[in-house]
Amino acid sequence: MTIASVIVDVPSMAIDHVFDYRVPERYEDSLEEGMRVIIPFGPRKVMGFVVKIKPDTDVVQLKEIHEVMDYTPVLTKELLELGTWIANKTLSFQITSLQVMLPQVLKAKYKKELWLLAEEIELTEALQTLFAGRVVVSFEEIEERNIPYSQIQKAIKDGNVEVRYIVKSKETKKKITWAQPIDVLQLEEALIDIPKQAKKQKAIVEFFLHNPEPVPMKKLMERLNTTRSTVKSLTERGLIEVFEKEVYRDPYENRDFERTEPLPLTEEQSEAITPIHRSIKESAHEVFLLHGVTGSGKTEVYLQSIQKALDKGEEAIVLVPEISLTPQMVQRFKGRFGSEVAVMHSGLSAGEKFDEWRKILRKEVRVVVGARSAIFAPFENLGIIIIDEEHENSYKQDDTPRYHARDIAIFRGEYHQCPVILGSATPTLETFARAKKGVYQLLTLSKRMNNQSMPEVEIVDMRKELHQGNRSMFSFPLQERIRDRLQKHEQIVLLLNRRGYSTFVMCRDCGTTMQCPHCDISLTYHRKQERLKCHYCSYEIPMPQTCPECGSESIRYFGTGTQKVEESLQQTFPEARIIRMDVDTTRRKGAHEKLLNQFREGKADILLGTQMIAKGLDFNNVTLVGVLAADSMLYIPDFRSSEKTFQLLTQVSGRAGRHELPGEVVVQTYTPDHYSIEMASQYQYDDFFQYEMRMRKRFQYPPYYFLALVTVSHPNNAYVVQVTQKIVKSLNHMSMNRTQILGPTPSPITRIKNRYRYQCMIKYKNEPNLYENMKSIIQQYEKEIQSKDLQISIDFQPTQMM
Ligand code: ADP
Ligand code: ZN
Ligand code: ZN
DSSP states (O other), X not given: OOEEEEEESOOOGGXXXXXXXXXXXXXXXXXXXXXXXXXXXXXXXXXXXXEEEESOOSOSSOEEOOEEOOSSOSSOHHHHHHHHHHHHHHTOOHHHHHHTTSOHHHHSOOEEEEEEOSOGGGSOHHHHHHHTTOSEEEHHHHHHTTOOHHHHHHHHHTTSEEEEEESSTTTSSEEEEEEEESOHHHHHHHHHHSOTTOHHHHHHHHHHHHOOSOEEHHHHHHHHTOOHHHHHHHHHTXXXXXXXXXXXXXXXXXXXXXXXXXXXXXXXXXXXXXXHHHHHHTTOOOEEEEEEOTTSOHHHHHHHHHHHHHHTTOEEEEEOOGGGOOHHHHHHHHHHHGGGEEEEOTTSOHHHHHHHHHHHHTTSOSEEEESGGGGGOOOSSEEEEEEETTTOGGGBOSSSXXXXXXXXXXXXXXXXXXXXXEEESSOOHHHHHHHHHTSSEEEEEOSOGGGOOOOEEEEEEHHHHHHTTOOSSSOHHHHHHHHHHHHHTOEEEEEOOOOSOOOOEEETTTOOBOBOTTTOSBOEEETTTTEEEOSSSSOEXXXXXXXXXXXXXXXXXXXXXXXXXXXXXXXXXXXOOEEEESTTTTOSTTHHHHHHHHHHTTSOSEEEESGGGSSSOOOTTEEEEEESOTHHHHTSSSTTHHHHHHHHHHHHHTTSOOSSSOOEEEEEESOXXXXXXXXXXXXXXXXXXXXXXHHHHHTTOTTTSEEEEEEEEESOXXXXXXXXXXXXXXXXXXXXXXOEEEEEEEEEEEEETTEEEEEEEEEESXXXXXXXXXXXXXHHTHHHHHHSOOEEEEEESOSOOO
């Protein structure tokens, strides 16, 4: 007897374990671990993943697998193990942890088709009868005809047929139209016959005389500036034929990537790369922190490390933050490794993502460059994993399973015995502390290429501006420099640093902000009750009418939208051409890229945007970067606000003067003496690290303490408070001496979609039973969660405190 252990697609605590099923005879030889199956579950039929195949079971009343969905496993053995690991580490359901590794197309219910790729004659008789001259058949038909599973599986292995999933009817298979000459000799004659006036027709004929290969219609029309009807008249003359060809949905298909060669490394670069190469050569897992200032040539180190892994016959994963995954960035990898590269990011349609994923599964590519979820690329022979800008928040998934890509990278690096490289100009404190302790190996690039200096940063005190009677958002020094650049036709980047929302209170006269005396974070303004609350502990005070420091009445909460800034900017500089980039102007697919291209082509003088413009951009002509309100990030209610401010200011400064023209940076702030602003303007990462570490130690934050954030939500506020209180009580009961349970307190965003939110925070050093304890607490609420719409979420090592 063959038994399959299956994880079923029912996300519930009671069902979060494997169930055994009997494998029907017709699947016995072909079912593999990592395939998806349809199984009976209670009265329903549900999907499940086969995680183990074994000869026997203790289960007495066995049910049978109803259907096998895949012909090749969609999850490798490694990824199945990783799934269990994620479930344990993040306290999420096993099914959720497995699903997260797969492209969307495989998660939902899509229609399945079988496509013929080879000559029909290569198929078995049964399959020949099935296709009967067609190239595609539906799966319903296959089931009706009872065609043996193993035959189809073999045909797939031989590359004769292929399974395709129909996402949306029009997206399924992407075809493009091509044109080609029927007979080149005919073209020469035709050139004489075509009437003089038909210039466009002539142009096409001439084009094909020189390039007799097929070309995509679209390219042809763009190149010769002609239309479909002109091409049509040539097809009617029998000169050209038009045909359709299916393509992979490759979002970069219309771009030619210029090939690049490895650059001779600088001394610093080769010093950094030597231990990485050694680790690849010796197949020894090690985590490296590549700490390099902006423009120090980290990417070249990545590229030549990847090359080393490829030379050894291995594969590479490169993670870059979603927002930096610009065509410029893609070019750097495709330019070096060409068609070996798959690209995965959220801008792709479900179909496009699926195609890129399939290229990996079929071993058609060996390098994947992508955002967070690319860490699950189903490679089986990994030789290197790189996480660029490792400090970025987006590497943590903020929905279940709440994993951090860095942890997954290290899991996979250990599994494959290969190096993991974390790269950043401003590593997180956690990472840098580990590097200092020798847990990670520290590699340093301290100089910019060609010894270019970092741009000069000027800090402008906005309190002084106010006292000088300047009530606008643009300080006099900034205005002066903008005017200067406009005159010289050089470009300007203005950052309005506004993170989602801002609810902190600040005195515009003296720069004082209202902080919690216990937690060293800003108090959050609650408009309804006119109160300020700490959302870590339960401290709260009424909203003051005057500044407690200087008595000024200019105390108010902070925040301006980009649109308002744009209007005011346009008023101040009527002649300036401005591009605004924020969530509103970049909502449409491709808009982000389009705006950046316009700016690159010099179609605007000023690029005004939120943090999405801070990263990775590299423009020749930008010589001035302005940060309009450096403070707004400083006072988000998050213990990492200083660190995030330091990171952002460093990143954005790195945008200026990357080429021949020297750059300048102007930072506007109400708190010019704040250490993170001061140190960022001097590029003092090490000093910042030491200072901030002392703060973390004093207030007992990471990396000295671990954190876990429990958030409870429900439409009824009183109920939420009550549940959170009970949880705090149980946690206090269960935890060790040195562990602190803070709260309950309202979440910084107190209500989302009509659900009230309360939270409590666990600060701990050593809490071996925390996972078990949390699990048993949630278990107590299982009934309410299932039937009363209660939600309890827990985030270990949270990066967002919202
Ligand atoms: P980082 O990623 O550290 O910010 P980049 O990788 O963008 O830095 O490198 C900055 C610039 O230096 C790029 O234009 C890159 O092509 C160039 N560069 C990198 N390494 C070398 C080298 N060894 N020789 C010459 N130019 C280099
Ligand atoms: Zn004041
Ligand atoms: Zn507090």
